[in-house]
Amino acid sequence: MDMELTDEQRLLVDAVEALGERWRTMPAGHERDYAYFDADLQAALTDGGFLRAGLDMGMLEAALVAIEISRLPVVTSVGASALVAPPLLGEVPDGPVAILSTDWSKGQRLLPVAGHALAARDGRALLIDLAGVEVAPVDSIYAYPYGRLAAEPDWAAARDVGDAARLTQWARVAIACEMAGAAQAAVDVAVDHVKQRFAFGRAIGSYQAVQHRLAQCHQIARAMRFLALYAAWSGDAGAADIAATYAQDHVGKLAFDLHQFSGGMGVTCEYHLHFFTYRLRALQAEWGGADGAAMSTYARLWGAAA
Amino acid sequence: MDFAWTDAQQAYRSRVKTALDELLPDDWDSHYAPQGYGSAAQIDFSRDFCPKLAERGLLVRHWPAEWGGESADPWEQFILAEEMKWRGEPRGPQYMNVNWLGPTLMKHGTPAQQAEHLGRIARGEVIWCQGYSEPGAGTDLAALQTRAEPQGDVYIVNGQKIWTSYSRKADFCFLLARTGQGRKDISIFLVPMDSPGIEVKPFPGLVGEGHLNEVFFTDVEVPATARVGEEGKAWDIITYALSFERVGIPRYHVGRKLLDKAIAQLEREGRGDDPVIKARVGRIVAKFEAARLLTYVVVDQRAKGAGPSVDANISRITASDACTDLTNFLVEYLPDCLTTGDPILREFHRGNIAATIAAGTYELQLNLIARGALDLPRGN
Numbered sequence: 001m002d003m004e005l006t007d008e009q010r011l012l013v014d015a016v017e018a019l020g021e022r023w024r025t026m027p028a029g030h031e032r033d034y035a036y037f038d039a040d041l042q043a044a045l046t047d048g049g050f051l052r053a054g055l056d057m058g059m060l061e062a063a064l065v066a067i068e069i070s071r072l073p074v075v076t077s078v079g080a081s082a083l084v085a086p087p088l089l090g091e092v093p094d095g096p097v098a099i100l101s102t103d104w105s106k107g108q109r110l111l112p113v114a115g116h117a118l119a120a121r122d123g124r125a126l127l128i129d130l131a132g133v134e135v136a137p138v139d140s141i142y143a144y145p146y147g148r149l150a151a152e153p154d155w156a157a158a159r160d161v162g163d164a165a166r167l168t169q170w171a172r173v174a175i176a177c178e179m180a181g182a183a184q185a186a187v188d189v190a191v192d193h194v195k196q197r198f199a200f201g202r203a204i205g206s207y208q209a210v211q212h213r214l215a216q217c218h219q220i221a222r223a224m225r226f227l228a229l230y231a232a233w234s235g236d237a238g239a240a241d242i243a244a245t246y247a248q249d250h251v252g253k254l255a256f257d258l259h260q261f262s263g264g265m266g267v268t269c270e271y272h273l274h275f276f277t278y279r280l281r282a283l284q285a286e287w288g289g290a291d292g293a294a295m296s297t298y299a300r301l302w303g304a305a306a
Numbered sequence: 307m308d309f310a311w312t313d314a315q316q317a318y319r320s321r322v323k324t325a326l327d328e329l330l331p332d333d334w335d336s337h338y339a340p341q342g343y344g345s346a347a348q349i350d351f352s353r354d355f356c357p358k359l360a361e362r363g364l365l366v367r368h369w370p371a372e373w374g375g376e377s378a379d380p381w382e383q384f385i386l387a388e389e390m391k392w393r394g395e396p397r398g399p400q401y402m403n404v405n406w407l408g409p410t411l412m413k414h415g416t417p418a419q420q421a422e423h424l425g426r427i428a429r430g431e432v433i434w435c436q437g438y439s440e441p442g443a444g445t446d447l448a449a450l451q452t453r454a455e456p457q458g459d460v461y462i463v464n465g466q467k468i469w470t471s472y473s474r475k476a477d478f479c480f481l482l483a484r485t486g487q488g489r490k491d492i493s494i495f496l497v498p499m500d501s502p503g504i505e506v507k508p509f510p511g512l513v514g515e516g517h518l519n520e521v522f523f524t525d526v527e528v529p530a531t532a533r534v535g536e537e538g539k540a541w542d543i544i545t546y547a548l549s550f551e552r553v554g555i556p557r558y559h560v561g562r563k564l565l566d567k568a569i570a571q572l573e574r575e576g577r578g579d580d581p582v583i584k585a586r587v588g589r590i591v592a593k594f595e596a597a598r599l600l601t602y603v604v605v606d607q608r609a610k611g612a613g614p615s616v617d618a619n620i621s622r623i624t625a626s627d628a629c630t631d632l633t634n635f636l637v638e639y640l641p642d643c644l645t646t647g648d649p650i651l652r653e654f655h656r657g658n659i660a661a662t663i664a665a666g667t668y669e670l671q672l673n674l675i676a677r678g679a680l681d682l683p684r685g686n
Binding site for chain 1: 307308309310311312315381565566569585586587588589591592593595600602603605606607610620623624669671672673675676679680681682
């Protein structure tokens, strides 16, 4: 048991951080967007081989990449590309990857930019080539681009890539990793704000009522990180359920507290908190949400009656 | 980063489990464990059990060879603690001795103190209590008023301690007393509990047997040679000891066992299919696993020789959250846990009322995280 990064893992994280430096602030013209998918960052991750970390190094390393990239305000398909595609496909598809929810007719995260989509249907995981598939953009304050399929996918033409349970497992790991990165970034934004913002003659971060809840938010983000990393390392479906449960269970507190501490600024688009809190919100209900993953945990530990 | 246990660690865990299976009596689970590790029955039992554990080289394996150990790393200490906790802590209060009292004496005690106390602790022969809290000084420990006045080569101690778990049965007290006028002019003394002038009065409360006592010190004569460290310089030593206490008890490790019991009862009562219960339980499991991993972060730091860090506070509140959620679940869904239900669940509930307060309240932990991890400014 070693809870610290190895030298090789540290080099990987440092490299991802260096790559992401350009995207720590929003690209010009997109500062006030609800969400911005950055094709340049997606390409840089691909070209740098970072999305292949799971294939070349291990799934723990893929999780480290996903967590670090998720601390940036722009979005990519790092979760699906680095953590879901490799174990299911044995490769990383060209271009961004979306993961469809069970109801294809609803708004789907990343669908407007994706070249491929993974979906669960009748107990199987399917890979859908989106070339030529009509997608209508959907307006949302979620911090990912959303789109809707104009028509039901041609399921028969999709490629069977294995058991749907494996898609569920790795989708939950991806959720947990993206949430861990976004949660830490959201806490960082709020901490920075409460140190600079004064009220009643004091930095609001000096008030204990603020400090205690921020300390809890920090603890939550740290727990999310280690649960996500463990789930990726272990390749255990139960650990994936637990990581997703914990992350999804705590979004409500993070979103409320961190916006609360940000006051009126927190409801504007120019303040970047929403890029992280509304990424958390977008992921909060995916794959059954906290209750779905929690019931899966129950079934695993105490019988299939769940 | 690598979450795998080594072969040696797995073998060690098996060895500990085997020892527990062989050393615990048949009525351990039904008779002793439900009474709690502060109970007279368990404390008396520990006087028999710990020497046997010591004979097998399992009591202080993490101590240096000089003091009877094998210099095993902190991971083995925690594996041992997890397995002991799983069975209801048959070491009784002696978990304190081996986890932080002994190591504190190794680091800060005089050779004479080490010679007098460490051997007995390593052999499992002695019960200690901690004379920390007072009626006016709990989490704000530096507010304590018990005084130790130097008089020649002795100190005269007067004052009152409160809570003071295990003091009725203890042989020695690890006593904090004020030796100067400054807020942190505090010293530590190793005081035999049979010293003239010490009176222990138990009082009733919500937590389990043995934990709530008042200890009165009236003109208690303590040799100056029983002082640990320099006079009035105990604060760093206390901080050192408290950092071990905050993650010294692996409460996360009993979550699954307690849930096993709760769910077995719910199944017997025909409530095993309730999806609300299932979702609630799954969320609690996730919190216990979070506590486990964040505690391992601290253990890993210790194994690498790092000093106390804010991760101990983070681990502490994560475990408190998990235990509190379980406590709430038990009372909501199995209210008979405090009446006619499973006594193990009752003891957990009762113990957890105080577990989030001992070694510094939940709020104190948050203060320390706010400063240590987030660097938030102090208030006026």
